[in-house]
Amino acid sequence: MTVFNRPDATHDPKVRSWLPAANLAGCAFPIQNLPFGVFRRAHGAEPFRGGVAIGDQILDLAAVADANLFSGDAGQGIRAGSLPSLNSLMQLGPHIWAALRRALFEALAQGSALEGALKACLVPQDAAIFSLPAQIGDYTDFYISIYHATAIGRQFRPDNPLLPNYKWIPIGYHGRSSSIGVSGQSFPRPQGQRPGAAGPTVGPSTRLDYELEIGIFIGAGNPPGAAIPLADSENHIFGLCLLNDWSARDLQGWEYQPLGPFLAKNFATTISPWVTPMAALEPFRAPAMPRPVTDPKPLPYLHSVADQQRGNLNVKLEVLISTETMRANKLDAFLLSEANALNLYWTPAQLIAHHTSNGCNLAVGDILATGTISGPAESSAGCLLELTRNGVQPILLPTGESRTFLADGDEIILRGSCEAPGHPRIGLGECRAAILPART
16 A cells, blocks of 8 residues: 655655755755666767766766675665666665665765765766667656647637546547657657648648657666556656647647547657656655546546545746847846646646556556646647637747647757745756758
């Protein structure tokens, strides 16, 4: 049964690291965070290996494992986390994850006897390149932001924006995991069929869009046929990342009925390189999104008092755009919108409980996405389809350029962070990718 990770010593806001950069105000990766990723030095032929972000550095877990600094459960976690993907660590489950987090926290804290040994295991983040954190076997994209679903539904069904099932089950579909890439990637503009007056034509998408989402990495999975109950769901979450599930709206409008998105969604999905453990987010827990009294109460397998009281997370999110013109003139990226995970209609635990309720087996390294996250204000829209009202309301940029949908050379940057009085800021890092011209 899930026991929420009540704040412990690893959340103590008074603790500082012996690494000065981790103690700076506004630092994304203080000692209370300790997210995991997979990296290698940008110049060299060393293999990818697991690492932990601390300040502006990466603690190289392969180097830590070679130094044989930890034993017991923490040592087992270090060895599993030192490999070229985090799957081996993910599958060990929450007991090992917790032991590793405590050991790293103590070792990176001021006064640690391991300071000298661990300094030799640090790699500057700006000297590293990143790989996907895990081997992702399967990918499910949900649609659980009610503000987004209502705004989009209203564009196409003004009198009935939400379909009858929306408030009863978390809506989702299976995506393609092979085209998930890590932050920093560039990809060509997708091509596909679009409707035309004389019949469909094939060509580059003219309505390319981003989608602001959060990804949920699954740790230990479940056997086929054995549903994961809501009370146990969070024991299967290794951590969260930022996720941009790009969408070609013109292709999507032509192909999505009756089975849902296909080529409009499978060409690229981008995730941030860092996976923030659920334990690091414990101080930022929040109640589930309040439901109007007219909304149905979730069915018993999707409802518990504990999940309703503390199953949500206060994660602030931003979307920024950097165009070729902006970069040529050394202008900062332009803020398009801000949103918050508090506005999700279903909690992460509910997604897992529903996903497995029919006996579906989740596997280590699987990723579940929230779907586009939007808020009630126009400025909190999580995609251009919503922000520009289906291309009718262009966005004016500081350069004099405007956008209804994305142009070649545009780079989209997602950022996420958690803030609360009395606690250090916890960053989810950045998720960025740029659009190349379509291939001929």
